[in-house]
Amino acid sequence: MKTKIFGLIVLLAATATAIAANETSEVTMPAEGSVSVEEGLEAWSRVYEVASHPRCSNCHTGESGIPMWSGPSYGKTRPHGMNISAGESRIGAEFVTCGTCHIKTDRGNTVPHAAPMVNMDWQLAPAEADWFGKSSREICEQLRDPERNGGRTWQELAEHLDHDLILHWAWNPGGGREPAPYSLLEHIDDVLAWGVAGMPCPQG
Numbered sequence: 001m002k003t004k005i006f007g008l009i010v011l012l013a014a015t016a017t018a019i020a021a022n023e024t025s026e027v028t029m030p031a032e033g034s035v036s037v038e039e040g041l042e043a044w045s046r047v048y049e050v051a052s053h054p055r056c057s058n059c060h061t062g063e064s065g066i067p068m069w070s071g072p073s074y075g076k077t078r079p080h081g082m083n084i085s086a087g088e089s090r091i092g093a094e095f096v097t098c099g100t101c102h103i104k105t106d107r108g109n110t111v112p113h114a115a116p117m118v119n120m121d122w123q124l125a126p127a128e129a130d131w132f133g134k135s136s137r138e139i140c141e142q143l144r145d146p147e148r149n150g151g152r153t154w155q156e157l158a159e160h161l162d163h164d165l166i167l168h169w170a171w172n173p174g175g176g177r178e179p180a181p182y183s184l185l186e187h188i189d190d191v192l193a194w195g196v197a198g199m200p201c202p203q204g
Ligand code: HEC
Pocket: 050, 051, 055, 056, 057, 058, 059, 060, 122, 123, 124, 125, 126, 128, 129, 142, 143, 148, 149, 150, 157, 160, 166, 167, 170, 171, 180
């Protein structure tokens, strides 16, 4: 398979006050053939640490449509309180919309146990991107399958990561929540390395 390599410029044009303003960084696309399968698998294992972290997986909960409350700030793992369900709309349109509490604002998050807020519509990830409690292999196979990853190439997956303010929040959540591991830029680098290596997935 021939992969077209292009320079990927990642602009961290931060709007949220919690994020350092006007930060601009460049991510370098690794050259074709420069990342071995073994190195690709190492990069994947770090991608998995991120994907399975509560800041990501609480929102990537699959068919149930029910967000999760998990991670140290929640004490024990449990479904989102107040009978919240995202429904097929994934935004709770059939019930109470997520935005009722997860207000669209860029004022950041400081109050523990308040609903996290970002300056875009808060909603559950698509049902196919079901990560909560899933193994490294399961998440890897979902993410490399265009039928289940929103029709994205690995380059597009990496680009998508920066376009989403929710992701910026996950690395800077405030309110006493633990940020996702590594950094957004390191995560993008790992996704690119995994992609160039041919998207290898762990066996077993
Ligand atoms: C507030 C809920 C929410 C959180 C938290 C969240 N996501 Fe998502 N995620 C979404 C939504 C909604 C989409 C679909 C967006 C789209 O397709 O444009 C999505 C899609 C994705 C995709 C596209 C691939 C696919 O299979 O659909 C990736 C990759 C992704 N998220 C990564 C992450 C990572 C990494 C984190 C944590 C650092 C995270 N997400 C946290 C809601 C969330």
